[in-house]
């Protein structure tokens with residue numbers, strides 16, 4: 290039988306989901322976020338506690354900006370999505386944020402971090418401005434849901450890495466790693482990824498290209514967020 294040539298041009302091969310294409314194409318940058326030195330230091334127990342406390346305070350500020358961003362995704366899915374189940378997945382993510390805010394307050398008081406006196410650092414200010422820009426009506430639903438999946442997925446893969454066999458996560462940080470590294474959150478990220486792939490199958494090449502740019506922007510913001518968490522050791 291004649292051998293059929295297997296041609297896979299990046300992004301246009303309909304057999305490979307778009308997110309798979311991106312993760313292969315941008316493996317280095319993506320690993321730079323999910324295997325960041327800050328994450329590796331949590332995994333091997335070498336993280337210093339001041340970095341963890343800095344991250345905790347900054348991430349609380351981020352999550353408060355993340356709530357309206359997720360609400361805007363809900364609105365876009367209601368207006369633009371052809372698949373009703375999208376809304377339920379996004380709503381599930383939204384609901385967990387209510388619990389998340391309380392988790393931060395609880396964790397902060399445990400570690401004597403005053404959330405009211407946390408000053409947002411530049412990387413955080415930039416990231417929150419980026420979230421706000423995604424809420425504009427100029428940002429199509431496929432682009433916004435791509436950013437949402439990327440934001441959640443970087444955290445899931447980062448903290449799942451911390452929980453892998455042989456980790457030496459300090460007892461005080463175990464709960465944090467479990468929060469985003471657990472299987473349930475992994476399944477939720479897979480659902481978001483499924484929505485992104487389905488959306489982008491129907492999207493124009495232009496929207497798909499725009500979604501890829503925003504995917505990369507999220508990964509860069511996540512790397513900056515980890516860099517900020519490590520902070521200036523000399524401080």
Ligand SMILES: Cc1ncc(CN)c(N)n1
Nearest residue numbers: 348351352440441444514
């Ligand atoms: C910076 C950042 N990125 C992602 C997540 C997970 N929602 C988070 N809490 N903070």
